[in-house]
Amino acid sequence: MIEFHHVSKVYRGVKVLDDVSFAVEPGSVTGFIGPNGAGKSTALRILTGLSRATSGSATVLGGPYAELDCPASQVGTLLDAGAQHPGRTGREILTLGAMTLGLPRSRVGEVLDLVGLTARESRRTFGGYSLGMKQRLGIGHALLGRPRVLILDEPANGLDPQGIRWMRGLLRDLSDSGCAVLLSSHLLHEVEQVADHIVMIGRGRVLAQGAVDELGQGRSLEQTFLELTASTDRSAA
Ligand SMILES: Nc1ncnc2c1ncn2[C@@H]1O[C@H](COP(=O)(O)OP(=O)(O)OP(=O)(O)O)[C@@H](O)[C@H]1O
Numbered sequence: 001m002i003e004f005h006h007v008s009k010v011y012r013g014v015k016v017l018d019d020v021s022f023a024v025e026p027g028s029v030t031g032f033i034g035p036n037g038a039g040k041s042t043a044l045r046i047l048t049g050l051s052r053a054t055s056g057s058a059t060v061l062g063g064p065y066a067e068l069d070c071p072a073s074q075v076g077t078l079l080d081a082g083a084q085h086p087g088r089t090g091r092e093i094l095t096l097g098a099m100t101l102g103l104p105r106s107r108v109g110e111v112l113d114l115v116g117l118t119a120r121e122s123r124r125t126f127g128g129y130s131l132g133m134k135q136r137l138g139i140g141h142a143l144l145g146r147p148r149v150l151i152l153d154e155p156a157n158g159l160d161p162q163g164i165r166w167m168r169g170l171l172r173d174l175s176d177s178g179c180a181v182l183l184s185s186h187l188l189h190e191v192e193q194v195a196d197h198i199v200m201i202g203r204g205r206v207l208a209q210g211a212v213d214e215l216g217q218g219r220s221l222e223q224t225f226l227e228l229t230a231s232t233d234r235s236a237a
Contacts, residue, residue, distance in 0.1 A: 001026050001149050001180035002047065006054035009042055009204075010069070016042055018204040019056070024180045024197070029171050031195030032184040033221075037227050039204040040184040042056060044153050047182075048077050060149055073101055075149040076142030079159075079227070081134040086127025090117055090137045093142065094134070101145045108144075115140040116166060131158025139167070150174060150181045155188055168194045192221040200230045 002024035009017040017039045024030045034040050037073035044178055045051040047058040055071075058074055061068065084093050094108045112122050115136040121129075129137065135158055142150060150171075156164055171181055173192050187190050191198065192212060198221065199209045207228045208215060216224035 001031075001061060002151075002182055003059045004047070005050075005056075005057045005059070005128060006084075007043065007053045007058050009046065009051070009137075010054045014202065016204050017046075020201065020204070020206055021056075022199045022206060022209050024149075024182045026102075026180045027175055027178050028149060028196045029175045029181040029183060029194055030181055030199060032199050032201070033186070033188065033191055033225060034201035034207075036205075038201045038229075039202065041153055043201075044151055044182075044184060048079065048151060050079075060097065060151075070098070070101070070145075072147070074147055075148035075151065077151045078138040078142045078155055079153045081131070081138035081155075084126045084134075084137070085189035087125055088127055089123050090129065090133070090168055091122040093137065094140060097141050097144045097223070102143060104205075111140040111144055114170070120160060129135075132160055132163050135159055135193040137164070139170070149200030150183075152178055152181070152183045154184055156187050157166065157186055164190055188220075188222045188225055200225060223230065 004020050004022050007020040008015060020043060032040055042051065046053050047065060049059060049064060051088055065071060066074065078104055091108060095105060095109055098105060098107050117133065117136055121133060135155055156167055159167060177182055181194065195212050197210065198212050198215050200207045
């Protein structure tokens with residue numbers, strides 16, 4: 001459903017993605033992890049057509065994201081939870097999204113329930129939302145069109161422990177219903193709890209990938225991560 005095929009990206013002579021290849025299958029959650037500056041957001045921006053690969057290709061549902069018909073009803077994205085107008089209420093933001101997709105207004109109430117925002121919170125303006133509320137709204141926005149593919153960049157940032165548990169359950173339910181989820185995160189423990197597969201990158205290169213229970217061969221994901229990324233640590237540069 002998602003495929004990176006030998007993707008490289010060069011910014012001003014610096015290679016920030018180097019021959020990245022991996023796939024995300026339906027009915028699975030893939031955790032995309034790596035240190036700060038490893039290239040996770042760049043990869044997700046290329047996947048969603050916001051940036052261009054220097055070479056290679058990233059496709060979703062068999063083609064480039066930019067060529068999908070009605071993309072939001074096929075692929076839900078949350079790349080920056082803060083990217084909404086601060087003067088709009090949460091409900092207005094979802095209503096605009098629903099109208100754009102030609103969905104009934106009743107979908108807004110369903111999504112608010114799904115992401116645990118109360119009616120009162122939905123009437124508050126986005127500028128006054130906490131980071132956790134912004135993340136919930138952003139996840140709701142991504143889910144409006146009941147997409148088969150979900151691409152989330154650091155969705156757990158700012159969520160409290162209840163929020164993290166809620167998100168874990170939500171992502172599991174979505175993957176159980178056949179959705180393909182690609183999730184970038186720094187929260188290794190959370191990724192370990194929710195992901196079936198892991199793709200680990202460091203300095204733009206895939207360092208390891210595989211099933212979460214096979215990757216570390218008995219070690220925790222954190223131990224494996226620290227070991228594999230030690231040589232790509234920016235402080236070692
Ligand atoms: N528009 C840009 N112009 C130049 N360099 C960029 C640009 N965007 C990202 N980079 C560089 O690309 C590298 C990868 O950045 P990216 O944001 O993809 O990493 P990340 O893994 O998402 O990091 P973090 O976990 O800190 O969010 C970094 O060295 C960053 O400085």
